[in-house]
Each structure stands twice: as structure tokens, then as C-alpha cells.
Amino acid sequence: xxxxxxxxxxxxxxxxxxxxxxxxxxxxxxxxxxxxxxxxxxxxxxxxxxxxxxxxxxxxxxxxxxxxxxxxxxxxxxxxxxxxxxxxxxxxxxxxxxxxxxxxxxxxxxxxxxxxxxxxxxxxxxxxxxxxxxxxxxxxxxxxxxxxxxxxxxxxxxxxxxxxxxxxxxxxxxxxxxxxxxxxxxxxxxxxxxxxxxxxxxxxxxxxxxxxxxxxxxxxxxxxxxxxxxxxxxxxxxxxxxxxxxxxxxxxxxxxxxxxxxxxxxxxxxxxxxxxxxxxxxxxxxxxxxxxxxxxxxxxxxxxxxxxxxxxxxxxxxxxxxxxxxxxxxxxxxxxxxxxxxxxxxxxxxxxxxxxxxxxxxxxxxxxxxxxxxxxxxxxxxxxxxxxxxxxxxxxxxxxxxxxxxxxxxxxxxxxxxxxxxxx
Numbered sequence: 001x002x003x004x005x006x007x008x009x010x011x012x013x014x015x016x017x018x019x020x021x022x023x024x025x026x027x028x029x030x031x032x033x034x035x036x037x038x039x040x041x042x043x044x045x046x047x048x049x050x051x052x053x054x055x056x057x058x059x060x061x062x063x064x065x066x067x068x069x070x071x072x073x074x075x076x077x078x079x080x081x082x083x084x085x086x087x088x089x090x091x092x093x094x095x096x097x098x099x100x101x102x103x104x105x106x107x108x109x110x111x112x113x114x115x116x117x118x119x120x121x122x123x124x125x126x127x128x129x130x131x132x133x134x135x136x137x138x139x140x141x142x143x144x145x146x147x148x149x150x151x152x153x154x155x156x157x158x159x160x161x162x163x164x165x166x167x168x169x170x171x172x173x174x175x176x177x178x179x180x181x182x183x184x185x186x187x188x189x190x191x192x193x194x195x196x197x198x199x200x201x202x203x204x205x206x207x208x209x210x211x212x213x214x215x216x217x218x219x220x221x222x223x224x225x226x227x228x229x230x231x232x233x234x235x236x237x238x239x240x241x242x243x244x245x246x247x248x249x250x251x252x253x254x255x256x257x258x259x260x261x262x263x264x265x266x267x268x269x270x271x272x273x274x275x276x277x278x279x280x281x282x283x284x285x286x287x288x289x290x291x292x293x294x295x296x297x298x299x300x301x302x303x304x305x306x307x308x309x310x311x312x313x314x315x316x317x318x319x320x321x322x323x324x325x326x327x328x329x330x331x332x333x334x335x336x337x338x339x340x341x342x343x344x345x346x347x348x349x350x351x352x353x354x355x356x357x358x359x360x361x362x363x364x365x366x367x368x369x370x371x372x373x374x375x376x377x378x379x380x381x382x383x384x385x386x387x388x389x390x391x392x393x394x395x396x397x398x399x400x401x402x403x404x405x406x407x408x409x410x411x412x413x414x415x416x417x418x419x420x421x422x423x424x
Contacts, residue, residue: 005182006422007259008251009091009244011083011193012358015051015237015345018059019086024362026344027370028395032221033345034235043200047212049220051237051346052198053079068150074115074141077150079240079351080195084109084151087242088191092256096156104250106159106187107148108178109242110170110194112350115142116201147195159187167409168310169267170194171241171353175417176265178245183264188250193242196351203236209279211314212236224347226311226340227321227375227382227391234312237346241354243361258422260364260403263297265417266290276412280316283323286414290327290406293416299402301328304336304418306369306403308360311340312347318381320408325385333387337398343373353407353415360405363398364421371395 010020016033017023026033033051040048055078063081064072072078084107088095096102118141125133140146145163152161160181166173171194178190196202206212213232216223225231251258268289270282294301307324311317321338325331341359348355363369371394378388399421406416 003183003185004248005179005245005262006248006251007243007262007361008246008256009087009093010259010358010361011085011087011090011242012355013053013079013082014239014355015053018053018055018082020090024366027341027359027362028366028368030344030371030373032373034220034223036217036220040200045200045207046210046214047207047235048217049223049235050203051235051348053239071135071137072141073118073121074146074197075117075199075238076111076114076195076197077141077147079238080109080147080193081150081154083240083242084191084193085154087193087244088155091244092254093244095154101156101158103158104188105155105157106181107151107157107161107191108164108174109148109151109191110164110174110350111144111147112165112167112170112196113202114144114146114197116197117199118142120201151191155191165350166413167411168347168349168352169407169409169413169415170350171355172357172405172407172415172417173267174354175243175245175357176267176415179262179265182245182247189244189246191242191244193240194351194354195240196238196349198238202238206236222374224313224343225374226313226343227317227372227378228313229377229379231313231317234314234342235346237348239348239351239355241351241358243354243357259361260419261422263299263418263420264293265415266292266296267415269414270412272412279410281408281414282412283319285412286323286408287327289414289416290324290404293404293418297418299418302330304328304402304404306337306363306400308356308403308405309338309340310406310408312342318379321382321385331385333390335386335390337369338386338391339370339372343375357405357417360403361419363400363403367397367399369396369398369400
């Protein structure tokens with residue numbers, strides 16, 4: 001079987017907006033969600049700015065029961081439950097209140113590391129001989145699959161419920177995995193997404209690697225500079241994004257609104273060979289991933305009219321653009337429009353792909369290409385390959401037909417998914 005798969009729901013909990021309306025306004029108007037973090041200064045971080053969702057306590061109470069809130073200390077779970085529940089509602093679906101689960105609905109919701117603060121709290125209790133004070137949810141908050149387990153219990157899913165983890169590729173990979181399950185006839189609906197914890201215990205390792213910018217602590221909104229000649233490293237971020245994928249038959253049968261169609265995608269690895277490493281991609285693998293995604297989608301290379309790249313604001317940005325150019329065999333004014341949402345909320349690690357997929361899909365709904373912040377000084381290697389008008393600084397009116405979204409992660413892993421404006 002190879003059934004058509006569509007997107008019927010979106011949810012987001014991002015540094016630049018919690019909820020679709022706030023998130024859309026930020027992308028449209030270029031409002032940054034990157035802020036100075038006093039805690040990072042106290043801990044003597046070199047980079048003291050980050051993207052962290054701003055969530056009010058009364059909002060969290062709308063998503064968790066009082067029992068679930070007791071002892072909850074896992075920001076990634078909070079972000080993921082908000083985004084996932086919102087996506088389910090946005091699709092016009094409701095959590096089941098019946099005795100039986102929904103056997104045709106499942107969840108693939110990824111993360112990199114979960115419940116770091118809860119884990120730290122637990123370590124201190126154990127070391128202080130207070131193991132009995134850990135509470136009954138310590139395991140649920142710190143196991144990687146805790147996020148998919150929480151969501152499954154809220155929604156009532158009886159199909160596959162799992163958590164994937166592939167570094168910064170996680171979110172985009174989850175979408176492709178969910179697509180494959182529906183296209184093959186194994187499910188009717190899948191909630192796909194990913195989340196990432198906030199805080200110094202997640203971001204500290206990257207600061208130690210000296211791959212975060214250190215000169216923008218006084219001007220946080222200028223710190224994340226994808227595509228720019230003055231890019232100085234990625235700004236860390238956190239949050240969650242979620243998408244409801246559904247068979248076209250199911251969506252039409254219940255009269256659901258359709259954001260776009262998923263045509264297919266590809267995942268692969270460079271094997272940490274030919275220039276690839278734990279922290280750098282193998283360019284041949286990246287190009288193969290893009291080409292295979294296009295082929296699997298059944299389209300031509302010249303049909304892609306918008307690229308939402310991984311583009312982290314590091315020295316790898318020019319290489320990524322070169323890989324897109326070689327894979328699609330396009331350059332100059334023939335190159336697709338390009339945007340990099342990390343300029344507004346930083347690199348949200350395991351949550352990056354899903355948050356950016358939500359943003360990419362909103363361009364169909366809003367008939368536009370969102371602009372790019374902080375790249376007025378395009379890197380010369382990029383401007384020599386891509387026509388400058390193809391990297392809009394401001395949001396421009398446009399009706400995308402095909403959007404390619406890619407993510408590339410530590411460990412030399414890659415994912416590329418192809419979305420198309422829905423046409424029945």
C-alpha cells in the first residue's frame with residue numbers, strides 16, 4: 001500500500017511563541033524569542049543567551065491533572081504535552097474518554113534527553129539517603145519515552161506509541177516515520193513531533209565545545225545568524241513541535257482541514273566517513289538524502305520552490321547550501337527560496353526539526369515565505385551560489401507548491417521530508 005498522507009493538525013511550544021497564533025506572528029514579523037539568561041551568567045557560561053518558551057503556570061494547569069503536576073520537573077515533557085495536545089485539538093480530534101483506546105491512532109514523539117532537572121533532583125535525593133522521596137513519577141519523567149507515554153495516556157492511542165532519538169534530526173525523522181506507518185496502511189492517524197529540555201545542564205556541553213556565540217550577550221536577538229558572514233555559532237534553544245498526520249481517506253471522511261500533503265522523505269547516515277564525524281556531516285550523504293527524498297516523493301528537482309534548511313549559524317551553513325545546490329542541480333536565480341528559522345529561536349536541538357516543520361507548513365496556510373533575520377551580510381560563498389532575492393530578509397507574499405525541509409544531526413545523521421500544497 002502507498003496511501004496519500006496529509007497534515008491535519010499543528011501544535012507548537014517555541015521560544016518565539018507558544019501556540020500557533022503567537023508563533024505565526026513571530027515568524028511573519030521577525031520577532032525574536034532569544035533572550036539573555038541570568039542563570040547562564042551566574043554559572044559563568046560564555047554564551048549567556050538562549051531560546052526558551054515562556055509559559056505561565058496557569059497555562060500548564062490546563063494540560064496536566066493535579067496529580068500529574070505533583071513533582072513535575074521536566075520541561076521537555078511540559079513543552080511536548082502542550083504542543084502535542086494542541087496539535088490533536090487543532091486537527092479537530094478529541095482525547096478518548098472510552099474504555100477502549102483508538103487502535104488506529106499512534107504517536108511517534110522524539111527527544112534527545114528528557115527530564116534532566118528531574119534526574120538531577122533524583123541524584124541528590126539518592127545521594128542524601130532519601131530515595132523514598134523520589135516520588136512515583138521520577139522514572140516516567142526521566143525515561144526517554146516518557147513524552148510519548150504522557151501523550152498516549154492523554155489522547156488514548158492504541159496504535160504504535162514510541163520515542164525516536166537522532167540528535168538534531170529527531171523531529172524531522174519522526175514525521176517521516178509517521179508518514180511511513182500511515183502510507184503502508186498500519187495506522188490512520190499519527191501524532192509526530194519532538195521536544196527538548198531547557199537549561200544549563202542541557203546547554204552546558206555545547207558551551208564547553210565553544211560552538212555557541214559569546215559576543216551577543218548584550219544583544220540577544222542578533223546572536224543567531226544563519227547564512228551570515230558574521231555567524232559565530234548556534235544559539236541553544238528548547239521547546240516542542242507537533243503534527244498530526246492522517247490518511248487522506250480518514251481526513252476526508254471526517255471533513256478535516258488539511259494544511260498540506262506529505263509526499264515522502266528520506267533518512268540516512270554518512271557513517272562518519274568522507275569528512276563526516278560525530279559533529280560534522282558527510283556531504284555526499286546529505287546530497288543523497290535530499291535526492292532520495294525527492295525521488296521518493298515522486299517529483300522533479302526543479303519543482304521544489306522553498307527550502308527550510310537546517311542552517312545553524314555555523315561554518316557549515318555555506319556547505320549546506322552547496323549540498324542543496326548540488327543535490328537539486330540548481331543555483332543562482334533558479335535556486336529555491338530559502339529560510340532558516342533558527343534566526344528567531346535558536347537551535348532547539350532534538351525539537352528543532354518538528355518546530356521548523358510546523359513553521360514550514362504554516363507558509364502554505366499563510367501563502368508566504370517567512371523572512372530571515374540577521375543575514376543582511378550574506379556569507380560570500382552563499383551569495384555566490386544563490387541569488388540574493390532567494391533569501392528574503394522580510395516575509396514575502398508567495399504561494400508555495402513544494403517545500404523541502406531537512407535536518408542534519410550529530411552522529412552524521414540526516415533527514416529530509418517533502419511537503420506539497422494540498423490539491424485533491
